[in-house]
Structures are given as structure tokens and as C-alpha cells.
Amino acid sequence: MKPIESFEVPLPPRVNYLNARYGLKSWLLTRDHKRIALLYLVSITFFFFIGGIYAMMIRLELLTPQGDLLQSTTYNKVFTQHGIIMIFFFLIPSIPATLGNFLIPMMIGAKDLAFPRINLLSWYIYLAGGLITIYALLAGGVDTGWTFYTPYSTTYSNSYVVATGLGIFINGFSSILTGLNFIVTIHTMRAPGMTWFRMPLFLWSHYATSLIMVLGTPVIAITILLLAFERLAHVGIFNPALGGDPVLFQHLFWFYSHPAVYIMVLPAMGVVSELIANFSRKNIFGYSFVAFSSLAIAVFGFLVWGHHLFVTPQSVYAGMIFSFLSFAVAIPSAIKVFNWTATLYKSSISYDTPMLFGLGFIGLFTIGGMTGLFLASLGTDVHLSDTYFVVAHFHYIMVGGALMGYLGGLHYWWPKISGRMYPEGWGRFSALVIFVGFNLTFLPQFVAGYLGMPRRYHAYPPEFQVFNVLSTAGASILGFGMLIPAIYFIWSMRYGKHAEANPWHLPGLEWRTQSPPPTENFDVTPVVTWDAYEFAPRAETEVVGRFRPELERT
Amino acid sequence: MSSEATTAPEIHGHRSLQHHFENMEQQREAGTLGMWVFLVTEIMFFGGMFLAYTLYRNLYPAAFASGSNHLDIALGTLNTGVLILSSFTMAMAVYFTQTGKPRPQVTCLILTLILGLTFLGVKAVEYHDKYEDHLIPGRLFPGNPFDPAVQQEGQPIDPHKLHLLPGATKERVEMFYWIYFAMTGMHALHMIIGAGLLTYLIIFSLRGYFDPEYHSPVEVIGLYWHFVDIVWIFLFPLLYLLGRHFEHG
Numbered sequence: 001m002k003p004i005e006s007f008e009v010p011l012p013p014r015v016n017y018l019n020a021r022y023g024l025k026s027w028l029l030t031r032d033h034k035r036i037a038l039l040y041l042v043s044i045t046f047f048f049f050i051g052g053i054y055a056m057m058i059r060l061e062l063l064t065p066q067g068d069l070l071q072s073t074t075y076n077k078v079f080t081q082h083g084i085i086m087i088f089f090f091l092i093p094s095i096p097a098t099l100g101n102f103l104i105p106m107m108i109g110a111k112d113l114a115f116p117r118i119n120l121l122s123w124y125i126y127l128a129g130g131l132i133t134i135y136a137l138l139a140g141g142v143d144t145g146w147t148f149y150t151p152y153s154t155t156y157s158n159s160y161v162v163a164t165g166l167g168i169f170i171n172g173f174s175s176i177l178t179g180l181n182f183i184v185t186i187h188t189m190r191a192p193g194m195t196w197f198r199m200p201l202f203l204w205s206h207y208a209t210s211l212i213m214v215l216g217t218p219v220i221a222i223t224i225l226l227l228a229f230e231r232l233a234h235v236g237i238f239n240p241a242l243g244g245d246p247v248l249f250q251h252l253f254w255f256y257s258h259p260a261v262y263i264m265v266l267p268a269m270g271v272v273s274e275l276i277a278n279f280s281r282k283n284i285f286g287y288s289f290v291a292f293s294s295l296a297i298a299v300f301g302f303l304v305w306g307h308h309l310f311v312t313p314q315s316v317y318a319g320m321i322f323s324f325l326s327f328a329v330a331i332p333s334a335i336k337v338f339n340w341t342a343t344l345y346k347s348s349i350s351y352d353t354p355m356l357f358g359l360g361f362i363g364l365f366t367i368g369g370m371t372g373l374f375l376a377s378l379g380t381d382v383h384l385s386d387t388y389f390v391v392a393h394f395h396y397i398m399v400g401g402a403l404m405g406y407l408g409g410l411h412y413w414w415p416k417i418s419g420r421m422y423p424e425g426w427g428r429f430s431a432l433v434i435f436v437g438f439n440l441t442f443l444p445q446f447v448a449g450y451l452g453m454p455r456r457y458h459a460y461p462p463e464f465q466v467f468n469v470l471s472t473a474g475a476s477i478l479g480f481g482m483l484i485p486a487i488y489f490i491w492s493m494r495y496g497k498h499a500e501a502n503p504w505h506l507p508g509l510e511w512r513t514q515s516p517p518p519t520e521n522f523d524v525t526p527v528v529t530w531d532a533y534e535f536a537p538r539a540e541t542e543v544v545g546r547f548r549p550e551l552e553r554t
Numbered sequence: 555m556s557s558e559a560t561t562a563p564e565i566h567g568h569r570s571l572q573h574h575f576e577n578m579e580q581q582r583e584a585g586t587l588g589m590w591v592f593l594v595t596e597i598m599f600f601g602g603m604f605l606a607y608t609l610y611r612n613l614y615p616a617a618f619a620s621g622s623n624h625l626d627i628a629l630g631t632l633n634t635g636v637l638i639l640s641s642f643t644m645a646m647a648v649y650f651t652q653t654g655k656p657r658p659q660v661t662c663l664i665l666t667l668i669l670g671l672t673f674l675g676v677k678a679v680e681y682h683d684k685y686e687d688h689l690i691p692g693r694l695f696p697g698n699p700f701d702p703a704v705q706q707e708g709q710p711i712d713p714h715k716l717h718l719l720p721g722a723t724k725e726r727v728e729m730f731y732w733i734y735f736a737m738t739g740m741h742a743l744h745m746i747i748g749a750g751l752l753t754y755l756i757i758f759s760l761r762g763y764f765d766p767e768y769h770s771p772v773e774v775i776g777l778y779w780h781f782v783d784i785v786w787i788f789l790f791p792l793l794y795l796l797g798r799h800f801e802h803g
Contacts, residue, residue, distance in 0.1 A: 112574035114584040218599035235692030
């Protein structure tokens with residue numbers, strides 16, 4: 001086979017979604033899912049940095065055993081606000097509202113989401129919820145912990161519980177509307193030939209995520225509403241003094257907030273499935289198992305909330321069942337990890353930045369998942385409950401899992417989103433720095449927690465100092481690592497190399513249109529005749545030198 | 555774009571077809587599915603309160619029966635009938651839209667709106683009675699704390715007094731009334747939103763906006779209306795009927 005020569009033909013600049021219209025109004029009133037994704041990207045990055053500042057305050061205070069930098073009341077507010085901002089305003093919308101919003105219509109060959117106006121509305125709702133929460137933080141803050149446990153939150157706390165709750169309540173509707181839009185879009189907007197089992201796994205995981213958003217978020221909405229009424233009007237559903245049951249609050253709260261963890265990590269799993277298959281140039285091992293394990297996680301995720309209540313008066317038998325089901329939810333997660341690993345086996349792996357984040361995800365998520373099993377065991381949990389072991393565990397899932405997936409996805413699709421390449425060398429460097437910084441921050445916390453250091457205190461016995469110093473040092477490296485991508489992404493928008501339509505040479509639909517895409521995504525509605533991750537045989541790839549999807553079918 | 559991608563057949567036509575849909579059928583399907591998914595979220599939203607009701611009814615059965623007996627069953631039954639009738643007129647409105655009969659379509663929509671407002675009016679009368687009897691829990695209504703007069707044994711029966719069954723206390727009856735107001739209040743809020751949506755439908759129906767090819771707004775708002783009715787179908791027996799046998803055998 002003769003190698004095909006290529007010639008650079010200068011083309012006039014094409015109209016794309018970024019240069020189609022200019023001006024503030026064209027952004028604030030846009031119904032284009034790609035522009036709304038960018039609006040979300042800017043706003044969640046803003047909240048991410050606020051949450052990050054709180055995280056640094058926590059780590060600086062814990063550098064020494066005494067409470068010197070912050071007093072206990074301030075410290076309570078700082079860790080509460082760190083949790084609320086990071087969970088409700090960064091992690092939950094992170095991948096779905098940015099990458100999901102941008103890519104779901106493109107991956108199924110549609111022109112937009114099913115309800116573009118509702119999509120824009122969801123961003124405004126998010127913004128309204130965020131502004132109310134920021135008002136609450138500036139007015140005096142909230143000190144209940146992000147969990148709002150009653151009766152402290154309803155009766156004793158002297159902070160801005162109702163305003164913060166209102167912000168979260170409103171923000172919940174943005175999540176519901178996003179989930180609704182995704183479900184309807186995936187059901188009704190697929191291009192001709194795009195069958196369910198030809199969909200990239202990113203879509204399956206977003207479908208499962210949307211199910212959780214739609215089923216879970218209304219429950220936290222009504223719970224927070226009842227809590228606010230109880231605090232304002234002295235009517236009691238959760239207040240024991242009025243005949244109420246505070247444990248009912250915990251049940252209702254965790255009925256949403258445990259599945260919410262899967263809202264954060266399932267989309268990241270979708271991103272990692274894309275990264276692993278595409279950067280090892282091989283069809284994913286066991287497509288349908290990976291697809292259905294997403295749905296299984298969504299279903300099982302709703303049945304395990306009681307493992308947050310092992311140290312409450314919850315019945316022992318309920319505890320045993322919840323413990324068993326929590327072990328069961330590890331099975332679909334393990335299926336994914338094994339299938340990703342099997343995909344890597346004997347494949348052609350390239351270690352570009354997105355893949356580094358993807359591989360980092362697998363390792364960190366595995367540690368986070370395995371330590372989750374310690375906490376799912378009834379006996380062990382009594383010892384580990386409310387210690388730093390729990391803190392380390394869920395940060396391994398939320399930061400090591402969800403955030404690594406988010407960053408990997410952002411690098412991977414950045415050429416499509418911005419039309420520019422990010423600097424590869426800096427990208428790999430930042431992936432490494434983030435990985436090292438993250439592990440240095442949270443590995444010592446497993447030990448400190450196992451030895452009995454409780455969470456949510458601003459002072460601690462001096463024997464725990466060595467772990468905290470390590471942790472604070474790691475947090476500084478992690479914080480520095482986060483700044484690098486923030487700088488070079490902005491830099492690349494102006495100075496980055498222009499990206500081709502398909503810079504990674506991949507078969508997915510989103511790569512079969514120009515970068516950045518036109519407003520309606522495709523010039524003509526595509527007809528899909530191939531499976532996801534359908535790569536050319538390896539021999540051909542080797543002969544041609546590098547993979548070219550356009551050669552695959554000619 | 556790869557070489558094998560070809561153009562799907564495009565169907566142009568209806569003025570209400572949005573740019574990102576291929577045809578009217580796809581647009582209608584998306585709208586209907588969207589409403590069904592939204593109704594699922596509504597079920598979960600009300601579900602939290604149904605759970606609280608179940609728990610506390612189980613814990614305080616006598617207090618819940620006492621509170622329940624004080625509700626006005628005649629007005630409750632009337633409202634149930636009104637709502638079922640409104641569901642019928644709504645269904646007929648959808649039918650007339652689909653078959654292209656604009657006159658009866660508008661009539662049915664107006665009838666539905668009137669029935670919905672009747673329900674809200676009756677509900678307001680009921681709420682006012684509770685206010686008169688000092689049955690508003692907590693500080694929900696400033697200046698009128700929960701403090702109902704209690705019917706004593708041997709005195710002549712006064713319908714404005716709360717009859718406490720054995721084992722019930724005023725504090726636990728307050729819990730019943732908080733759940734009653736939370737659930738029926740949230741239901742009434744949904745009725746008010748529904749009335750707003752019906753007004754929108756009536757205005758656009760009068761302008762001849764809907765036809766057999768484009769009827770999904772009527773259909774979708776109809777689904778919402780039926781859902782709100784069904785919530786009441788559950789609320790009525792739970793709040794008004796269950797527990798009456800405690801007093802009446």
C-alpha cells in the first residue's frame with residue numbers, strides 16, 4: 001500500500017459556534033448547548049476556586065495542633081462552606097453540565113439538546129442558587145457541616161442555614177432540568193443509525209447519572225424545604241422536642257446525598273471509558289458490561305444510603321442489609337475497573353495528558369472504592385466513623401475520581417471546545433503534579449483517621465501533627481497543580497496551535513465535524529453505520545504509520 | 555465528515571417546528587417524554603412528605619385520627635368530585651385538540667380552569683376554618699399559634715372543638731396539622747401553577763395556535779393536570795378518611 005501524501009490547502013476561516021455571533025447578549029441569551037456548556041464552565045470554575053480557598057484555609061489551620069489561625073466557630077464555617085461549594089456548586093454540575101452539555105448532542109448526531117430553552121434556564125437557576133449561597137457566606141456563613149444534621153441546624157445553629165438551604169434548593173432544580181434534558185435527548189434525538197449499543201459509553205454513564213439526578217434531587221429539595229420551615233416557623237417534623245424524628249432527616253438527606261456521589265463519579269467513569277478505549281486504540285473490553293454497570297450503579301446507589309447511619313439508632317437488621325448492599329455496589333464498579341484494565345492489555349497506548357488523568361483515575365478510584373468497603377462493614381465503621389479515614393475515602397472518590405475524570409475530559413475535548421491545542425508538555429507536567437500532590441494530601445489522612453483523629457475539629461493532639469504537615473504540604477502541591485491548567489487553558493485560547501477536526505484520529509461522531517463545531521454541530525445530519533470505538537485492524541494502522549479514520553472504510 | 559455520511563430525509567413544514575428537531579413527530583415525542591420524566595421528579599418530591607406521613611401516622615395513630623376527624627369531610631369529598639370532573643374536561647380538551655375541533659376545545663379548557671379555581675376556593679374556605687379554630691401549626695401564621703379548644707367529656711358537642719381520642723395529645727395533633735398543611739399546601743401550589751398553565755393554553759387556543767399536527771402543549775399540560783389530580787386522590791383518603799373508624803367504629 002502506497003503511503004498517501006497530504007498537502008496543506010489554506011482554507012478561509014469557517015463559521016463556528018464561537019464566532020457565529022458576538023456580544024454579551026449573544027452569550028447570555030444563547031440556546032446553543034455548546035455556549036451554555038461554556039457558561040457553565042466559567043461559573044463552576046469560579047466556584048471551584050472559592051471552594052479551593054476554603055480548602056487551603058482548612059489545611060493551613062491544621063498545620064499545627066493548636067487552634068491558632070482560625071477559632072473553632074470560624075473553622076466550623078470554613079469546612080462547611082468548603083463542602084457546600086465543592087459538592088453542590090462544583091462537583092455535581094462539573095462534568096454533566098460542561099462536557100455532557102457540550103458533547104451529548106454531538107455524540108448522538110443531534111443539532112442540540114431536546115429543550116434548549118430549559119437548558120439555558122438551568123444555567124440561570126444554577127446562577128441564582130449560587131448567588132444566594134454566596135450572599136449567605138458573605139452575610140455570616142453557615143456552620144452546620146454540609147450535611148445540615150438536625151436538630152443542630154433547625155434549633156441551635158446561629159448561622160445562615162435558611163439562606164444557604166434556599167441556595168441549594170434552587171440549585172437542585174438546575175440539576176433536575178439538566179438530567180431531564182439529557183434523558184429526553186438520548187431517547188429521542190439520536191441520529192439515524194445511532195442505536196443504543198452504538199452509543200459511546202460516555203452517553204450510557206450520563207444516562208445513568210441523569211436518572212439519579214431526576215429521582216434523587218427532588219427528595220433533597222423537599223427535605224431542605226421542610227428543614228427551612230421547621231427553622232423559621234417552629235413546626236417540627238425533625239425536631240424531637242415537637243415529636244419529630246431527627247433520624248428521619250438523615251434518611252431523607254442521604255437518600256439523595258449518597259446517590260449524589262454517583263452523580264459525581266459516574267460521568268467521570270464515562271470520560272475514563274472514552275479515554276481508555278481511544279488512547280489505547282482498541283475497542284473497549286466488554287462494551288455492554290461497562291454500559292450496564294453504569295445503570296447498575298445508579299440502581300444500587302439508591303439502596304445503600306443507610307450505611308451513613310450505622311452509628312444512629314437505625315435497626316441492626318437494616319444496618320446488615322445496608323452493609324450487604326453497599327458491598328454489592330462495589331461489583332459494578334469493579335466490573336468497570338477490570339474492563340478498563342483488560343482494554344489496556346496488548347493495546348497501543350499513547351500517554352497524552354488526557355490518558356495520564358484517565359490512568360490516574362483508575363488507580364485513585366480503586367483506592368477510594370476499596371477503602372469504602374472498610375466503611376461499609378458494620379464493625380469497622382464504628383471505629384472509623386467520623387474520623388479522617390472517612391475524609392480521605394471520599395476525597396479519593398470525589399477528587400481522585402471525579403476531578404481527575406473532569407480534568408482528563410477537559411484536556412481531551414479542549415481542541416473540539418476551543419479549536420486550539422493545549423500545550424502537551426505542560427499538560428503532562430500538571431497531571432503529574434496533581435497526582436503527586438493529591439496522594440500526599442490524602443494518603444496520610446487514612447493513617448491519621450485509622451489512629452483515631454476525628455474530623456471537623458480545628459485542634460488535635462500533637463501526635464497527629466506529622467500526618468497533618470504531610471497533608472498540608474500535599475495540598476499546596478495540589479493547589480499549585482490546579483493553577484497550571486487554569487493558566488494554560490486560558491493561554492491556549494489565544495496562542496494555542498489551531499486544532500484539526502480530528503486531532504486524536506478517532507472514530508467518534510464528535511470528531512467528524514470541524515473544531516470548533518458549527519452552531520448546528522454537523523453540516524448534514526450524519527447517518528451512523530459504525531460501532532463506538534471501531535478502530536482499524538492493527539496491521540493497517542502500522543502500515544499507514546498512524547491511524548486515519550478516513551482510510552478505515554475506503 | 556467521513557465519506558459515508560449521507561443526508562437524512564428532511565421534512566419541512568409546520569410553523570411550530572423548532573430548528574433542532576427533524577419533524578413534528580420527534581418534537582411531540584420529546585415534549586411528552588419530558589413531561590413524564592418531570593412527573594417522576596414530582597412523585598419523588600411528594601414522596602418525601604408521604605414518607606413523613608407514614609412514619610408519624612404509625613408513631614401517633616390516635617393523634618392522627620383525632621386531627622383527621624376534625625377535617626371537613628363534606629368539603630373534602632366535594633373537592634375530590636370537582637377534581638375528577640376537571641380531569642375529565644381536560645381529557646376532552648386534549649381529544650378535541652387532536653381531532654381539530656377548536657370551539658369545544660376552548661370550552662373544555664375554560665371548564666377545567668373554572669373547576670380548578672373552584673377547588674382552590676373550597677380549599678381556601680377549609681384553611682380559613684382551620685385558622686378560626688387555631689389549628690395552624692407553629693408560627694406558620696404569625697399571631698395565631700396552634701391552640702385549639704379541646705372537647706371535654708360530657709359537654710355538648712361543638713364542631714369547632716378538637717375531640718382528642720384516648721392516647722392523643724395536642725402536641726401530636728399539631729404534627730398532623732403540619733403534615734396536612736405541608737401536603738395540601740404543596741398540592742394547592744401545584745394547582746395554582748396548573749391554573750396559570752391553563753390560562754396560557756386558553757389564550758393560545760383562542761388564537762388558533764394548536765391543531766391536530768401541533769397539540770403537544772395541550773397534551774403535556776393535560777398530563778401535568780392529571781398528575782396533580784392523582785396526588786389529591788391519594789391525599790384525600792390519607793388525610794380525611796383513614797382513622798375515621800377510630801371514632802365511628
